[in-house]
Amino acid sequence: MTVLIAGAGIGGLTAALSLHAAGVDATVVESAREIRPLGVGINLLPHAVRELTELGLGPALATTGVATTEIVYADHHGTVAFREPRGVARGYRWPQYSIHRGELQLLLLAAVRDRLGPHAVRTGTRLTGFTPAGDTVRVQLQDRATGTVTPTDATALIGADGIHSAVRARLHPDDGPLLWSGVRMWRGTTRAAPFLTGRSMAIVRDGTAELVAYPIGRDRINWVCQVRVADPGPVDGAAAWNRAGDLADVLPYYAHWSLDWLDVPTMLAGATEILEYPMVDRDPLPSWGEGRVTLLGDAAHPMYPVGANGGSQAIVDARVLAFELAAADDIPAGLARYEEARRAATADVVHANRTMQRSHGWGPRELARITDAYRSATGSDVERLNNRPSYTR
Numbered sequence: 001m002t003v004l005i006a007g008a009g010i011g012g013l014t015a016a017l018s019l020h021a022a023g024v025d026a027t028v029v030e031s032a033r034e035i036r037p038l039g040v041g042i043n044l045l046p047h048a049v050r051e052l053t054e055l056g057l058g059p060a061l062a063t064t065g066v067a068t069t070e071i072v073y074a075d076h077h078g079t080v081a082f083r084e085p086r087g088v089a090r091g092y093r094w095p096q097y098s099i100h101r102g103e104l105q106l107l108l109l110a111a112v113r114d115r116l117g118p119h120a121v122r123t124g125t126r127l128t129g130f131t132p133a134g135d136t137v138r139v140q141l142q143d144r145a146t147g148t149v150t151p152t153d154a155t156a157l158i159g160a161d162g163i164h165s166a167v168r169a170r171l172h173p174d175d176g177p178l179l180w181s182g183v184r185m186w187r188g189t190t191r192a193a194p195f196l197t198g199r200s201m202a203i204v205r206d207g208t209a210e211l212v213a214y215p216i217g218r219d220r221i222n223w224v225c226q227v228r229v230a231d232p233g234p235v236d237g238a239a240a241w242n243r244a245g246d247l248a249d250v251l252p253y254y255a256h257w258s259l260d261w262l263d264v265p266t267m268l269a270g271a272t273e274i275l276e277y278p279m280v281d282r283d284p285l286p287s288w289g290e291g292r293v294t295l296l297g298d299a300a301h302p303m304y305p306v307g308a309n310g311g312s313q314a315i316v317d318a319r320v321l322a323f324e325l326a327a328a329d330d331i332p333a334g335l336a337r338y339e340e341a342r343r344a345a346t347a348d349v350v351h352a353n354r355t356m357q358r359s360h361g362w363g364p365r366e367l368a369r370i371t372d373a374y375r376s377a378t379g380s381d382v383e384r385l386n387n388r389p390s391y392t393r
């Protein structure tokens with residue numbers, strides 16, 4: 001019997017690698033029939049790069065991602081209001097990487113199959129329910145090709161099944177709806193030369209619309225456009241990750257932008273594919289799991305993607321989970337310690353992202369205050385990360 005992880009996203013795959021490294025057996029079930037490099041870019045912050053480096057993935061990350069050296073805030077004429085160093089340039093012992101999310105997922109998947117065996121990740125297998133059964137958890141798994149549901153016993157169940165988590169819905173049937181900030185995001189990747197230092201991440205604003213852009217290697221720039229289109233409230237539609245977006249909906253907000261270091265309208269028009277997504281999160285939960293069942297990553301703490309932290313926090317969850325499980329006398333005690341370590345910490349990040357999203361500060365002093373406050377509220381300042389003991393057992 002093994003620990004069963006539902007979901008082969010960034011969080012679930014890192015959990016499998018972390019448990020394996022700590023000497024705990026794990027199997028991952030993934031509802032998608034095939035794991036393909038979908039999605040666009042994300043940033044992995046130094047606290048996540050540290051964990052993946054300690055799992056032996058540092059060299060693979062360095063060849064897949066772009067080590068970001070600075071963040072630049074500018075207006076829609078390209079005038080830079082504020083810049084600050086990032087990653088190693090800021091003093092962290094680990095880089096920050098801008099990376100294609102799908103390529104990161106495939107890198108993690110290859111490592112899981114290599115280390116845990118070719119059958120450690122079962123695709124086309126959806127978790128449909130579970131019941132605690134004494135010293136085990138009985139999990140219902142549906143084969144998506146045949147529809148057959150088979151019960152499987154596991155020593156523990158980790159719900160790493162994302163923002164629409166079935167495990168969370170079962171644990172918290174009264175959980176409220178996804179909360180929409182009123183901001184709509186369009187995301188894409190465009191073949192274009194990198195800008196500024198070639199390793200710069202840019203946040204550009206004109207008072208109505210915002211753009212986040214950064215290179216993710218192989219002459220690709222990842223971009224996210226954010227426009228407030230409604231007041232905060234319940235989400236309209238399904239909040240699906242990979243819904244196709246339309247250039248005609250987003251381009252009008254950016255057509256008049258003229259930066260001399262990045263041709264924004266041409267970049268948007270040149271995207272291979274545009275995805276559309278509402279900026280949503282949920283209120284932090286008062287508890288995550290019970291007994292032998294817990295949550296991890298977006299299933300536990302969906303957050304606005306404004307601090308570049310959702311995937312990074314899922315990676316830290318995974319490492320702490322393995323660290324605590326390997327040391328505990330029994331599984332429920334290990335999971336309780338994991339939640340104790342991570343629940344309040346990730347709630348702080350959810351709140352810090354909301355604060356950041358609402359902040360309208362501009363100008364060097366105000367932006368320095370906002371970014372410093374974010375690092376401090378999320379426990380990710382240089383000294384704290386560099387001096388924290390490792391989660392390796």
Ligand SMILES: Cc1cc2nc3c(=O)[nH]c(=O)nc-3n(C[C@H](O)[C@H](O)[C@H](O)COP(=O)(O)OP(=O)(O)OC[C@H]3O[C@@H](n4cnc5c(N)ncnc54)[C@H](O)[C@@H]3O)c2cc1C
Pocket residue numbers: 006007008009010011012029030031032041042043044045101125126127128160161162163164165166185187224277296297298299305307308309310311312313314
């Ligand atoms: C616009 C935007 C920008 C972002 N930028 C960043 C960034 O710069 N840095 C960062 O760290 N994060 C970023 N994020 C957030 C980040 O992508 C997520 O936090 C991260 O992918 C969460 O990983 P996860 O493994 O918890 O969930 P997911 O990646 O959602 O994986 C969940 C997996 O579970 C599977 N699944 C679902 N239901 C079931 C079931 N019942 N049974 C079995 N499998 C199931 C799904 O198919 C999926 O593969 C961004 C998000 C958005 C929307």
